[in-house]
Amino acid sequence: MEDLCEITVPTLDTDDDRYNTVATVATDWPLDSQQEWKMSKPVRCLAATAATLTLMVGLGACTAGPTTETVASPYPALPPPPMAEPAATCDQDKGSWAVGKAADETLVAKVLGDTGAKRSRILRPGMMVTMEFDGTRVNIRVDNDNLVLAVTCG
Secondary structure (H helix, E strand, O other): OOOEEOOOEEEEEOOOOEEEEEOOEEOOOOOOHHHHOOOOHHHHHHHHHHHHHHHHHHHHOOOOOOOOOOOOOOOOOOOOOOOOOOOOOOOHHHHHHHOOOEOOHHHHHHHHHHHOOOEEEEEOOOOOOOOOOOOOEEEEEEOOOOEEEEEEEO
């Protein structure tokens, strides 16, 4: 006993990128006389459709994906990033003269110039401070009376 079920399954035609249809699935399953009345033609067609779709999805996962082709860009290439500046320009020994003196704007400017640092920060007692090292920065650590305790780079 062979019945033909017509099903429509969308497939992508790779030549022209349009959807085409596939049809006709044979449902020639051996059934004994007691089971045949339980499985009518619509049920067999539905089962054949489900099996076909499952097979198509399973095999579709095995196909090769889209190819990556090198396409020339209409835009010019970007220049390479600039080189990083030298890591350390600060010399803390040249700022040691400030220890014990009051930290005012004049002292900070002189320490900045003497040490060769590009930036400065004043660190007060209990102040939260980031711990990254910056070789172009001078740290001026002061006490509660604003007297310089230490001059360090970083």
